[in-house]
Amino acid sequence: MPFINMISERREQQARLIRRRKQLLAVLLTEVGVLAGVFSFLGMSNMSLQARLHRAQQEIKKLQPTLELIAKTERDTQALMPKLRTLSEAQQHTERWYATINGIARCLPADVWLTGITSSQAQDSEKKKQTTLITLTGSTLTQQQVGEMMLRLNTIPTFEKVELHYTQQRSYNNFETVDFEVAARMQTPEEKEGKDEAGSS
Secondary structure: OOOOOOHEEEEHHHHHHHHHHHHHHHHHHHHHHHHHHHHHHHHHHHHHHHHHHHHHHHHHHHHHHHHHHHHHHHHHHHHHHHHHHHHHHHHHHHHHHHHHHHHHHHHOOOOOOEEEEEEEEEEEEEOEEHHHHHHHEEEEOOOOHHHHHHHHHHOOEEEEEEEEEEEEEEEEEEEEEEEEEEEEEEEOOHHHHHHHHHHHH
């Protein structure tokens, strides 16, 4: 019977098996190390995020009174808006009247004397709405001065149209005068803004 050496084959097989086990163990340990590193990184990131979240919550708690104050200020501002709007409109009306009266004072020729200024509301048939009429009554020496005054009144920005109601010759102690009544229709603020925008474009 021939002699077969099975021992060396068996030893070689066992050596291969041990090498394979060592390789698998090395791969397994490497994977465990990688996983441990990943979990460590994730854990550190989580801890960092938790710390930042905690700091942010503390900041929010610190800022809460300021945020409440801002919200209260905004509510108070909203509550004051109607009053502010009313005050702004009143200021615009006051400035408009000031500009009108100041314009009339600057437009009067030297020998024209006003005896009355009145304002009234009248229905504008063209625009179908209420408009303010300023009526000026007074005296002067000649008809030409009435015409000059009307031309000057037309330059006042708040007036839209100036009309002559009447002129009448009078004699005071042998002194000839001309009594007059002139009416000027005031522009509404909306009409003035529309003209300003049209002029600027």
